[in-house]
Amino acid sequence: MKALRFERSLPRFAAARVAGALAPGRGARPGPLRLADIDPPFVDAPGWVRVRPRLAGICGSDLATVDATSSRWFEPVVSFPFVPGHEVVGDLDDGTRVVLQPVLGCAARGIDPPCDRCAGGQVGQCLNITFGHLEPGLQTGYCTDTGGGWSIALTAHHSQLHRVPDDLDDEAAVLVEPTACAIRGAGKVPAGAGVVAVIGAGTLGLATIAALRHLPGELPTTVVAAAKHPEQRSFARSLGADLVVEPDELARAVRRTTGSMAVGDGSIDRLAGGADVTIDCVGSEATLAQALAVTAPGGRIVLVGMPGQVDVDLTPLWQRELELVGAYAYGTERHDGPGAGRPTFELAFDLVRAAGLGRLLSATYPLDRYADAIAHAAEAGRRGAVKIAFDLRNERERNR
Amino acid sequence: MSPPAPRRPGHEVVQGRAPRPGFVLEVDRSTPSTLFHHGEGFRLERLPVGSRIVYPSEAVPVLRHPEEAIRQALLQPVGQDPLPAQLFPGMKLTIAFDDVSLPLPKMRRPDIRQRVIEAVLDLAAEAGVDDVHLIAALALHRRMTEAELRHAVGDRVYDAFAPHGLLYNHDAEDPDNLTLVGHTELGEEVEINKRAAESDLLVYVNINLVSMDGGHKSTATGLSSYRSLRHHHNVKTMQHSRSFMDQHRSELHSSNWRMGKVLRDAGLKVFQIETTLNNDTFPKPFDFLQKREWEWSARDRMAFVAATSGLDRMSNRMKRNLFQSIEAPHDMTGVVAGEIEAVHAITTAKVFEQQLVPVSGQADVVTMGLPYISPYNVHSIMNPILVACLGLGYFFNMYRGKPLVREGGVVILSHPTPWEFHPVHHPSYIDFFEQVLADTTDPVEIEKRYEASFAEDEWYRHLYRTSYAYHGVHPFYMWYWCAHALQHVGAVIIVGGDPRAVRRLGFRPASTLPDALEMAEDTVGRDPSITHTHAPPLYMADVS
Numbered sequence: 036m037k038a039l040r041f042e043r044s045l046p047r048f049a050a051a052r053v054a055g056a057l058a059p060g061r062g063a064r065p066g067p068l069r070l071a072d073i074d075p076p077f078v079d080a081p082g083w084v085r086v087r088p089r090l091a092g093i094c095g096s097d098l099a100t101v102d103a104t105s106s107r108w109f110e111p112v113v114s115f116p117f118v119p120g121h122e123v124v125g126d127l128d129d130g131t132r133v134v135l136q137p138v139l140g141c142a143a144r145g146i147d148p149p150c151d152r153c154a155g156g157q158v159g160q161c162l163n164i165t166f167g168h169l170e171p172g173l174q175t176g177y178c179t180d181t182g183g184g185w186s187i188a189l190t191a192h193h194s195q196l197h198r199v200p201d202d203l204d205d206e207a208a209v210l211v212e213p214t215a216c217a218i219r220g221a222g223k224v225p226a227g228a229g230v231v232a233v234i235g236a237g238t239l240g241l242a243t244i245a246a247l248r249h250l251p252g253e254l255p256t257t258v259v260a261a262a263k264h265p266e267q268r269s270f271a272r273s274l275g276a277d278l279v280v281e282p283d284e285l286a287r288a289v290r291r292t293t294g295s296m297a298v299g300d301g302s303i304d305r306l307a308g309g310a311d312v313t314i315d316c317v318g319s320e321a322t323l324a325q326a327l328a329v330t331a332p333g334g335r336i337v338l339v340g341m342p343g344q345v346d347v348d349l350t351p352l353w354q355r356e357l358e359l360v361g362a363y364a365y366g367t368e369r370h371d372g373p374g375a376g377r378p379t380f381e382l383a384f385d386l387v388r389a390a391g392l393g394r395l396l397s398a399t400y401p402l403d404r405y406a407d408a409i410a411h412a413a414e415a416g417r418r419g420a421v422k423i424a425f426d427l428r429n430e431r432e433r434n435r
Numbered sequence: 436m437s438p439p440a441p442r443r444p445g446h447e448v449v450q451g452r453a454p455r456p457g458f459v460l461e462v463d464r465s466t467p468s469t470l471f472h473h474g475e476g477f478r479l480e481r482l483p484v485g486s487r488i489v490y491p492s493e494a495v496p497v498l499r500h501p502e503e504a505i506r507q508a509l510l511q512p513v514g515q516d517p518l519p520a521q522l523f524p525g526m527k528l529t530i531a532f533d534d535v536s537l538p539l540p541k542m543r544r545p546d547i548r549q550r551v552i553e554a555v556l557d558l559a560a561e562a563g564v565d566d567v568h569l570i571a572a573l574a575l576h577r578r579m580t581e582a583e584l585r586h587a588v589g590d591r592v593y594d595a596f597a598p599h600g601l602l603y604n605h606d607a608e609d610p611d612n613l614t615l616v617g618h619t620e621l622g623e624e625v626e627i628n629k630r631a632a633e634s635d636l637l638v639y640v641n642i643n644l645v646s647m648d649g650g651h652k653s654t655a656t657g658l659s660s661y662r663s664l665r666h667h668h669n670v671k672t673m674q675h676s677r678s679f680m681d682q683h684r685s686e687l688h689s690s691n692w693r694m695g696k697v698l699r700d701a702g703l704k705v706f707q708i709e710t711t712l713n714n715d716t717f718p719k720p721f722d723f724l725q726k727r728e729w730e731w732s733a734r735d736r737m738a739f740v741a742a743t744s745g746l747d748r749m750s751n752r753m754k755r756n757l758f759q760s761i762e763a764p765h766d767m768t769g770v771v772a773g774e775i776e777a778v779h780a781i782t783t784a785k786v787f788e789q790q791l792v793p794v795s796g797q798a799d800v801v802t803m804g805l806p807y808i809s810p811y812n813v814h815s816i817m818n819p820i821l822v823a824c825l826g827l828g829y830f831f832n833m834y835r836g837k838p839l840v841r842e843g844g845v846v847i848l849s850h851p852t853p854w855e856f857h858p859v860h861h862p863s864y865i866d867f868f869e870q871v872l873a874d875t876t877d878p879v880e881i882e883k884r885y886e887a888s889f890a891e892d893e894w895y896r897h898l899y900r901t902s903y904a905y906h907g908v909h910p911f912y913m914w915y916w917c918a919h920a921l922q923h924v925g926a927v928i929i930v931g932g933d934p935r936a937v938r939r940l941g942f943r944p945a946s947t948l949p950d951a952l953e954m955a956e957d958t959v960g961r962d963p964s965i966t967h968t969h970a971p972p973l974y975m976a977d978v979s
């Protein structure tokens with residue numbers, strides 16, 4: 036079957052790194068990603084079914100993988116070769132449309148009894164992602180056994196599947212997984228928060244803004260969003276951000292919104308106060324430093340964007356007694372923030388529908404044009420786009 | 436045109452060739468290219484045949500003996516006793532003076548303020564007055580630096596008073612040093628500097644660069660607080676001032692006059708000193724800027740070429756430093772002292788004598804070349820908000836009768852309009868530009884939704900009081916200054932500006948003047964009438 040497969044090849048890794056450094060997403064052609072004809076994945080264990088992807092999104096972590104800029108942290112928790120693609124809406128063989136929850140927790144790995152995290156509904160924190168009857172792989176899309184969404188078929192455990200309601204089209208359904216990630220971040224905003232700053236307005240940033248404005252529970256009073264591109268700013272406003280600014284305007288915007296004093300003679304060196312919570316949906320050195328500069332003493336920084344290896348002065352974290360927390364994947368929202376007590380994916384379906392997040396899907400490509408698709412995804416903001424996905428629905432092989 | 440001010444004792448003027456009045460030139464095929472100021476640079480533009488160019492009058496004669504004229508003004512004031520008769524030992528005397536926003540460009544030393552203040556202090560010393568304070572009446576402007584204060588009042592005065600805390604900047608946010616004097620009949624709060632209010636005599640030293648300056652506005656604005664200023668520095672006032680350069684049709688002035696009456700009724704004694712300047716604005720080698728192009732000598736042409744090619748090679752910062760170092764040769768044409776309204780009537784006539792140019796009829800399109808300086812970027816950066824204010828606030832309002840541009844017409848400004856701000860001087864401008872104008876450019880909406888939060892922002896307040904920042908609300912006033920023009924015109928186009936900054940202002944960017952004129956036709960139709968306002972030097976159009 037046709038699939039985009041990521042292989043372990045050091046020369047190709049090096050080539051991807053060089054090409055990706057020249058222009059984001061350019062690692063697709065010379066790198067370890069190949070359009071290949073491979074055997075369909077199969078896991079010989081109870082509860083596993085075939086899923087034929089309809090749409091499969093391209094996310095930031097995929098782009099880092101393609102350009103070989105991902106953190107080496109992931110090396111032991113992936114298995115090669117693998118088929119990327121973890122934002123998937125697809126069909127089961129009986130025609131049921133499903134969205135994939137890609138984390139491969141204890142249930143998918145055949146580990147019984149499950150670890151206490153999985154038992155508690157926090158599958159994203161599973162303690163066994165390299166164990167059980169599957170090869171290592173923190174998610175579908177990074178595990179050699181399961182395949183991934185950038186292909187004609189993958190295999191998934193029933194614990195990973197969520198039926199798509201009939202009223203939700205594919206374009207909306209493919210946004211459910213990234214929306215769940217955003218909800219995970221928004222869920223870490225404590226009740227009673229006043230001002231929340233959201234850095235980044237790609238899919239994760241925009242979905243985070245939507246979450247902060249639509250989730251059940253006590254929501255922050257003010258959301259200030261930093262968005263680089265005009266289309267992103269327009270989306271951010273329409274999704275409910277109270278104030279939308281360009282990234283280098285964020286400190287001034289947060290200062291104005293919070294009524295804070297600032298250090299600096301007219302220019303802002305740092306804020307004396309700041310946002311109660313800052314959600315970094317980019318995860319770069321620059322954005323993390325910015326988050327540290329605009330979060331009020333005693334406040335919280337939530338990392339939703341995948342950071343990788345960064346060089347940041349953590350003195351403000353110490354001096355201002357900030358909390359730095361990660362927000363990865365999904366589970367059951369159990370903090371006192373928005374959506375508490377409910378499964379993240381369940382909330383994500385509701386949010387995608389309520390906020391009309393299907394409109395964030397900007398373009399789709401067939402697998403054959405994977406290099407164009409990845410280049411588009413890597414430059415989505417600049418090109419006025421948000422989410423780019425592969426459209427498998429018209430692949431001849433799939434419909435045979 | 437108003438009659439010239441009567442000649443007063445000690446006011447003999449330097450005799451020479453009579454200055455030629457301002458006039459309107461109709462462009463024909465033989466008209467040379469026209470000079471447009473363009474920030475820290477210039478452009479030569481060919482205006483379409485049939486366009487009109489309004490030229491200012493030449494510099495009127497200056498006083499032959501300014502010190503003597505000042506002394507005579509103090510000894511023979513209008514509507515009040517001579518100054519010496521009002522001075523006595525043990526009294527509290529406060530001398531307030533205009534701040535760094537006047538004159539433009541700053542004048543060569545000795546500054547008029549120094550001359551006047553030294554004369555007042557001499558009389559005070561003769562009378563045995565030893566409780567004297569000098570206050571820079573800056574309202575919500577930024578504080579003056581030591582160098583600026585020294586330039587304005589002179590080293591002798593500065594060294595005698597500043598080290599003892601007797602020469603200082605007015606602080607409109609110091610609750611301990613403000614006094615609510617009363618309310619006008621319309622309920623406007625009149626709050627001014629406490630020292631000034633409690634003085635036995637307040638001497639106010641003005642430089643009346645334009646007809647808006649002086650009168651009751653000096654004290655009621657220059658020494659007041661936000662609480663008081665907001666009653667006339669607002670959109671409604673600006674939209675009802677036609678124009679704010681014409682005292683008799685200016686709601687801005689009406690409000691200040693009401694406040695002046697409250698001050699007078701409360702017993703505040705003001706000895707008003709107003710001075711006027713000629714329009715000799717640019718020193719060599721930039722003096723070609725105030726000549727008519729067809730009269731440029733070979734040296735002027737060489738100076739123009741050298742200046743433009745030299746400027747082309749400079750960074751923005753270098754250009755700015757060069758231009759901000761310009762000290763104008765303009766000098767005093769008159770000085771009058773005494774009762775505020777009587778003084779101001781004479782001064783205004785004197786300003787008009789230099790600046791008024793009769794113009795017949797309005798135009799569909801008015802073009803303006805904006806220079807590097809406005810009242811609020813002395814030693815600073817002309818940011819986009821100040822560009823808008825200079826063009827649509829000041830130049831647009833330099834009229835009596837009707838605006839130069841017809842209702843629904845187009846104003847074309849020429850200025851680089853960089854997306855650049857002086858963070859120390861204009862911190863709240865940055866936020867205004869980034870957040871407020873990104874949301875709306877409607878002055879009414881802006882006033883309603885944003886003004887209070889900027890005016891009461893503690894950080895801006897801190898920077899205004901302790902650093903050199905304009906007050907948090909100041910960018911709003913700049914935008915309100917444009918309100919009459921924004922209501923009147925159909926479109927605003929900026930030639931040669933940063934397109935992003937121009938769009939943020941709500942205006943349309945054009946690369947060249949011909950492009951701008953073509954774009955203007957979308958608003959005013961084909962073959963529009965065009966008038967170019969050839970300033971600075973400043974003039975005021977008397978439009979019939």
